[in-house]
Amino acid sequence: EADIYQTPRYLVIGTGKKITLECSQTMGHDKMYWYQQDPGMELHLIHYSYGVNSTEKGDLSSESTVSRIRTEHFPLTLESARPSHTSQYLCASSELNRGQYEQYFGPGTRLTVT
Amino acid sequence: QKEVEQNSGPLSVPEGAIASLNCTYSDRVSQSFFWYRQYSGKSPELIMSIYSNGDKEDGRFTAQLNKASQYVSLLIRDSQPSDSATYLCAVPDSWGKLQFGAGTQVVVTP
Numbered sequence: 001e002a003d004i005y006q007t008p009r010y011l012v013i014g015t016g017k018k019i020t021l022e023c024s025q026t027m028g029h030d031k032m033y034w035y036q037q038d039p040g041m042e043l044h045l046i047h048y049s050y051g052v053n054s055t056e057k058g059d060l061s062s063e064s065t066v067s068r069i070r071t072e073h074f075p076l077t078l079e080s081a082r083p084s085h086t087s088q089y090l091c092a093s094s095e096l097n098r099g100q101y102e103q104y105f106g107p108g109t110r111l112t113v114t
Numbered sequence: 115q116k117e118v119e120q121n122s123g124p125l126s127v128p129e130g131a132i133a134s135l136n137c138t139y140s141d142r143v144s145q146s147f148f149w150y151r152q153y154s155g156k157s158p159e160l161i162m163s164i165y166s167n168g169d170k171e172d173g174r175f176t177a178q179l180n181k182a183s184q185y186v187s188l189l190i191r192d193s194q195p196s197d198s199a200t201y202l203c204a205v206p207d208s209w210g211k212l213q214f215g216a217g218t219q220v221v222v223t224p
Contacts, residue, residue: 031210043158043202043214058211090157094210100146100165103204103212105157 003027004106006091012112013081021076021109023091031094031101032074034058034066036087043090049074081113117141118205120215127197127222133190135218137203140184147179147186150202152217158202162188193222 007022023032034047035058045058049068063085064078074093078085090108094101119138127133139147146165150158164170164177164186176189186205190197200217207213 033211039155042216045211048211097163098165100163101206101210102148102160102163104160108157110155 006106006109010110017081019078023074024072025093029093033092034076035090038087083113086113117213118215120203120218123219124221127193129224133193135188135201137186139205144205148204149188152200195222198222
């Protein structure tokens with residue numbers, strides 16, 4: 001099982017501010033993911049990375065950007081926050097277990113844009 | 115059609131009874147299947163993984179896989195109020211990214 005850390009856990013910020021949500025893991029996992037989830041709704045993959053300097057957009061279009069400069073770190077940035085960005089953001093990473101990748105989630109960041 | 119289908123529920127289960135959750139998937143080449151539990155306001159937690167046909171038991175949880183029917187299920191025996199949550203079925207796509215179902219909400223009633 002992986003230890004995945006996300007900071008901050010809760011963030012309330014005004015419209016137009018730039019924000020960075022932090023995600024880190026210390027297990028050396030190559031694969032990392034960002035999901036967006038509104039209360040009571042489905043998970044939506046917004047970004048993923050299969051290793052350093054590798055980032056791809058997910059199934060749901062997002063105005064956020066990500067970077068992967070170090071294996072353990074996968075931050076997500078919003079250049080100009082809007083109320084429509086209010087949501088829960090979940091980071092995850094995968095580890096290989098008996099030939100299959102198993103994915104584990106961090107605790108999430110609940111973002112509110114006012 | 116979604117790649118992973120689940121009944122949304124809510125599935126109401128008396129305490130002590132068996133909760134039965136179903137999931138169907140469209141990709142015939144899928145080799146691994148996962149069940150996650152998500153409490154309200156929390157992140158999903160991996161509770162079961164199954165890779166071969168048949169049953170896999172872990173405590174009060176049993177996962178059942180039938181690849182020919184493209185069907186995976188989760189049984190929760192002796193359901194407890196603490197089992198009240200949304201259960202997500204997940205199947206990797208050809209790129210290894212997990213495709214999640216919409217989730218089944220389980221409510222265990224005392």
